[in-house]
Each structure stands twice: as structure tokens, then as C-alpha cells.
Amino acid sequence: MIEARGLTKHYGDTTAVSDLSFDVRPGQVTGFLGPNGSGKSTTMRLIMGLDRPDAGLVTLNGRVYHDLPWPLREVGALLEAKAIHPGRSAFDHLWALAQTNDIPRSRVSQVLDQVGLASVARRRAGKFSLGMGQRLGIAGALLGDPEILLFDEPINGLDPEGIRWVRHLLRGLAAEGRTVFVSSHLMSEMALTADRLVVIGRGRLIAEMPVAEFIACNSRQFVRVRTSKPAEVTALCDALAGAGAQVADDDGAMCVTGLCAAEIGELAASVGATLHELSPQMASLEDAFMELTRDSVEFGVHDAPDDDVRPSDIELAPVKR
Amino acid sequence: MSVVTAGAPALPPGSYSLAGALRSEWTKLRSVRSTTWSLVATAVLTIAIGILATTTEAGRWAHANTGDRLAFDPTSLSLAGFLFGQLAIGVLGVLVVSAEYSTGTIRATFGAVPHRITVLAAKVAVFSGVAFVIGEVLAFSSFFIGQALLSGSAPTAALSQPGVLRAVIGGGLFLTVLGLFALGLGTIVRHSAGAITAFVGIFFVVPLIVEALPSSIKDAVGKYLPDNIGATMTTVKQGFRTDVPTFSPWVSFALLCAYAAVTLIIGGILLARRDA
Numbered sequence: 001m002i003e004a005r006g007l008t009k010h011y012g013d014t015t016a017v018s019d020l021s022f023d024v025r026p027g028q029v030t031g032f033l034g035p036n037g038s039g040k041s042t043t044m045r046l047i048m049g050l051d052r053p054d055a056g057l058v059t060l061n062g063r064v065y066h067d068l069p070w071p072l073r074e075v076g077a078l079l080e081a082k083a084i085h086p087g088r089s090a091f092d093h094l095w096a097l098a099q100t101n102d103i104p105r106s107r108v109s110q111v112l113d114q115v116g117l118a119s120v121a122r123r124r125a126g127k128f129s130l131g132m133g134q135r136l137g138i139a140g141a142l143l144g145d146p147e148i149l150l151f152d153e154p155i156n157g158l159d160p161e162g163i164r165w166v167r168h169l170l171r172g173l174a175a176e177g178r179t180v181f182v183s184s185h186l187m188s189e190m191a192l193t194a195d196r197l198v199v200i201g202r203g204r205l206i207a208e209m210p211v212a213e214f215i216a217c218n219s220r221q222f223v224r225v226r227t228s229k230p231a232e233v234t235a236l237c238d239a240l241a242g243a244g245a246q247v248a249d250d251d252g253a254m255c256v257t258g259l260c261a262a263e264i265g266e267l268a269a270s271v272g273a274t275l276h277e278l279s280p281q282m283a284s285l286e287d288a289f290m291e292l293t294r295d296s297v298e299f300g301v302h303d304a305p306d307d308d309v310r311p312s313d314i315e316l317a318p319v320k321r
Numbered sequence: 322m323s324v325v326t327a328g329a330p331a332l333p334p335g336s337y338s339l340a341g342a343l344r345s346e347w348t349k350l351r352s353v354r355s356t357t358w359s360l361v362a363t364a365v366l367t368i369a370i371g372i373l374a375t376t377t378e379a380g381r382w383a384h385a386n387t388g389d390r391l392a393f394d395p396t397s398l399s400l401a402g403f404l405f406g407q408l409a410i411g412v413l414g415v416l417v418v419s420a421e422y423s424t425g426t427i428r429a430t431f432g433a434v435p436h437r438i439t440v441l442a443a444k445v446a447v448f449s450g451v452a453f454v455i456g457e458v459l460a461f462s463s464f465f466i467g468q469a470l471l472s473g474s475a476p477t478a479a480l481s482q483p484g485v486l487r488a489v490i491g492g493g494l495f496l497t498v499l500g501l502f503a504l505g506l507g508t509i510v511r512h513s514a515g516a517i518t519a520f521v522g523i524f525f526v527v528p529l530i531v532e533a534l535p536s537s538i539k540d541a542v543g544k545y546l547p548d549n550i551g552a553t554m555t556t557v558k559q560g561f562r563t564d565v566p567t568f569s570p571w572v573s574f575a576l577l578c579a580y581a582a583v584t585l586i587i588g589g590i591l592l593a594r595r596d597a
Contacts (some may be wrong), residue, residue, distance in 0.1 A: 009501075045596070048428075048431075049433070050428055050431055050596065053596070053597060065435055066435045068435065070332050070337055071432060071433055071434070071435055072432070072433050077432055082425070083424065083426055084424060085349075085353055085420060087354050087355060088352045088353050092348060092352035095343045095348055098347045098428075099344040100342055100433040100434050206565040218586060314348060315522045
């Protein structure tokens with residue numbers, strides 16, 4: 001259980017995290033989602049007591065990190081890949097960590113085997129790829145067999161096989177009753193891995209809810225309808241509006257919300273419109289995430305003169321008749 | 322809310338301690354090549370310069386004037402390499418802390434041992450032990466090699482003579498405490514290049530500046546300089562090795578310890594306060 005209350009952290013004039021409160025519960029994977037630069041890594045460092053918050057408090061199973069009697073046996077963390085001396089072997093890196101918390105040498109070999117680095121354990125880590133560095137970082141987090149696990153962007157640099165492996169690992173750890181907190185800027189990955197989400201943007205909490213609820217709240221289902229003749233478009237629009245549906249324009253097609261495909265088909269038949277397309281659609285979670293955090297992206301790319309208007313906005317705007 | 326701990330085993334009694342941190346720091350120090358290279362460099366510089374100095378002086382003795390013969394200090398001469406070996410041990414002292422910052426391992430280290438002063442204490446203890454053993458081995462090696470090279474062509478010293486054993490042991494102590502001063506600098510500065518530059522500046526550049534000052538100032542300031550402290554500690558015939566007034570060997574050593582303590586205390590305070 002991780003409880004953050006009112007966490008605030010400034011670096012000079014920059015506010016990295018602002019009045020952030022959330023809970024991370026045991027037995028679940030909690031995804032920590034936010035665009036790059038939104039304060040995820042800062043929050044991770046505040047949890048671990050590496051940086052001191054300007055205000056607020058974060059506890060791990062009721063204690064601040066500094067007061068944990070056996071930190072590695074209680075909290076395991078992957079904060080950054082390849083945070084290892086390039087001249088030191090993976091084994092010695094982990095062994096040095098293990099010794100601080102009286103963790104037996106056999107456990108070092110065990111976690112290296114678990115993350116698939118047993119064959120390169122004695123090699124200097126400077127030669128490791130980013131993916132191998134991530135695996136070593138994960139081994140370091142697992143070292144003390146802790147109840148709470150923190151992973152900051154664990155899939156960065158991993159190949160698809162590695163990403164699947166991390167996903168299974170995280171779900172397995174949560175299934176064992178552990179508290180798993182994993183940050184990512186990839187909504188799609190979190191949709192597959194996490195049970196709950198803590199979403200932040202510009203250091204502020206945007207949402208904290210189960211993934212299913214987040215999807216239900218933030219993804220829109222609609223039906224794309226296409227007809228050829230302008231007269232039919234007008235007639236169908238009127239009929240749809242009369243039935244209580246909302247219609248938006250999407251590059252020549254109609255995006256209809258509020259009615260299912262079957263109802264739209266019957267309405268089209270009743271006004272004599274010939275349909276070229278009638279397809280149920282689901283706005284992607286990525287879109288929902290973009291929408292939610294749009295105002296909080298620190299280094300946003302402005303790609304058009306009218307950069308405030310995005311396709312998702314157009315979908316929602318009723319067509320003028 | 323009850324805490325589910327199904328996946329994690331029960332914690333052992335007690336808590337992490339300095340003992341574990343010491344073992345960890347020893348593992349870190351012995352598991353990187355930069356340690357070996359720094360120590361090899363220290364040894365080569367110290368021994369080689371000692372050999373060079375003694376062979377040169379052995380050849381000169383026959384033609385030396387009375388003043389030079391009076392000032393001749395075979396112990397100090399054989400330990401001449403220590404003033405160069407200090408550079409390499411200083412680099413190692415800096416790296417013990419700064420390498421953790423440059424590689425990012427400092428966060429894993431503090432994650433494992435949140436009490437940061439414990440980490441610093443463990444680093445100080447392990448480094449001191451290594452530097453002291455290496456320093457004394459080098460001091461006695463330099464001494465015996467030097468006397469062997471001088472014998473036959475110039476007077477030699479023996480450990481039984483007054484002040485000789487003190488000067489030889491002083492060589493190893495000087496190297497150890499100097500390394501600790503550098504470790505403190507590394508803790509304050511955190512960047513390898515910056516800390517090494519500061520170290521070189523204090524030990525090689527400041528003496529040059531002081532040398533250029535009027536002799537009244539030079540005499541007042543000179544005895545506080547680390548290189549003069551080192552010279553005093555490794556000299557039997559006081560007053561001949563340096564051209565400025567100096568403190569006695571043990572007062573000089575106490576002063577050096579105070580310098581190291583100041584950098585370590587400032588470093589420790591910053592370590593505890595700063596974000597990692």
C-alpha cells in the first residue's frame with residue numbers, strides 16, 4: 001500500500017508535482033500514466049525519499065521510506081535503466097545491493113536467472129543493451145522479494161518479447177498480493193497491464209480509477225455512416241437527429257453517436273438512403289488519453305495553424321444543417 | 322485497511338546496518354577496474370619517483386657540498402614519490418563517491434540504505450582501510466628500495482634511527498588522509514571531473530601561487546599547504562626539505578586530518594540535505 005498525500009515538489013521555478021494525492025493498493029497493478037515531463041519520475045523519487053517534497057507526505061505500508069528497517073526487502077524499485085557502473089558486472093552490482101540488506105548471495109543468482117541475464121551475469125555491464133539494462137534494473141527491484149514494487153517506464157528499450165515478459169511479470173506479482181506501481185507514457189500498454197490508473201499531467205492528478213472505468217468514461221463508441229448523394233445525407237441527418245442521435249462530420253462520412261448500427265440502418269431504409277458504409281467504431285484509448293492530458297503536455301507539438309482543433313473535436317461538433 | 326502480504330516473506334528482526342553497508346562498499350570498490358588502475362598508478366608513481374630520486378642523489382653525493390651533505394635525508398629522499406602518488410590516490414578517493422553520481426547508482430545505493438550518513442561512513446571506512454594498507458606497503462617498499470639504492474655511494478637510514486620509523490609510517494598516513502580529503506571533495510562536488518580539478522588545484526596550483534608571493538606571506542601560509550604537510554610528515558631532518566617554516570610532523574598530520582574532516586563534514590551535511 002502506497003499512500004501519497006498532497007505531494008508538492010518544485011525545482012527552482014518549475015513545479016514538478018503539485019498537491020498530488022493517490023493510493024496504490026496491494027493485489028493490483030496500478031498504472032501511473034502521464035505524458036513525458038508530467039512528474040512521474042519525480043513522484044517515484046519522492047516515494048523513495050530520494051528527493052524531499054516541499055509539502056505533503058508519502059507512506060509505504062504506513063511508514064515513510066526513510067524509516068523502513070529493511071528497505072530492499074520491503075520496496076523494490078526500477079528507477080532508471082542502466083544505472084550501473086559500466087565497469088562492474090551485473091552480479092557484483094546486485095551483490096553489493098544485496099549485502100546492505102543481508103540478502104543471501106544465492107538470491108542474486110536467482111533473480112538474474114529470473115530476468116534472463118544468468119549467462120551474462122559476470123560480464124561488464126557497460127556492454128549491455130538498453131533492454132538488458134532494464135532487465136538488470138528489474139532484477140534489482142525483485143532482489144529483496146519485496147511487497148511493494150515500483151517500476152519507472154520498465155518497457156522502454158525492450159523488444160516485443162520483453163514487453164510481453166514484463167506484462168506477465170507485473171501481473172504475476174500483483175496476483176501474489178503485492179503492490180505494483182508502474183509508470184508509463186503509453187496508454188495502450190497500461191490498458192493491457194494495469195487494473196487501476198493514476199493519471200497525471202503537469203504534476204497534477206487528472207484521474208484515479210479502475211482501468212475499465214477509465215475506458216468507459218473516456219472512450220466514445222460511434223458508428224461511421226457513408227452515403228453518396230447529398231440529398232440523402234440531408235434526409236438521413238434529419239432522420240437521425242429526429243431519433244435523438246448526434247451526428248458529426250468525419251472527412252465526408254457521418255459519425256453517429258447515440259444509436260446502434262442496426263437502428264441507423266433501419267432509419268436509412270425508411271428515408272430511402274443507400275448506405276456505402278455502416279461500421280461501428282471505438283475511439284482508441286490513446287485518443288482518450290491524449291484528450292485528457294492535452295492541456296497538460298509540457299512539450300506539445302503544434303502541428304497545424306489551427307492547432308486547437310483536433311479530429312476528436314470535430315467528431316463531437318454537430319453538423320450544421 | 323489491512324495489508325496483504327501474501328507474496329512477500331516475513332521480515333527478519335532488526336534492520337539494515339553499517340556492517341552491511343561496509344560489505345557492500347567493499348564489493349563495489351573491488352569490483353571495478355578503476356580501483357585497480359588508480360592503485361597501480363599510485364604504486365608506480367610512488368615507487369618510480371622514489372627510485373629516480375635516490376639514484377640521482379646517490380650519484381651526486383661524492384660531489385656534494387657540506388650544506389647539501391648536512392641536509393641529506395635518506396628517508397625523505399626514498400619517500401619522494403609520495404608527493405606524486407598522492408594524485409592517483411586522490412583520484413580514487415573522488416571516484417568512490419562521484420562515480421555513483423555519474424553512473425546513477427547513487428539512487429539504488431540510497432534506496433538500499435536510506436540513511437545517507439551510513440553510506441558515507443561505510444565509504445570512508447572501506448577506502449581508509451584500502452588506502453592505509455596500500456600507503457604503508459608503498460612507504461616501507463619505497464624506504465627499503467631507496468636505502469638499497471643509496472647504500473655504497475651515500476649514507477643510508479635505518480628504521481631504528483630517531484624519527485625514521487615515524488617518517489616512513491607518516492608516508493602511508495599522509496596518503497590515506499589525503500585520499501579521504503579527496504573523498505570529501507567528491508561528496509561535495511559530485512562530478513568526477515570537477516572534484517578532480519578541485520583536488521589538483523589545491524595540491525598543485527595553490528602551492529605555485531603561494532610560491533610566487535612575497536616571502537613574508539609565503540612563510541606564514543606555506544606551512545598550511547598540504548604538500549608541505551606531506552613533506553614534513555616524511556622528513557627526518559626538519560627544516561631542510563622545505564624552504565618555509567613548518568609545523569612539527571604530528572601537528573602537520575593533525576592539520577591534514579582537520580582538512581579531511583572539514584570536507585567530509587560539509588559533504589555529509591550536503592549529502593543528507595540534497596536531492597539525490
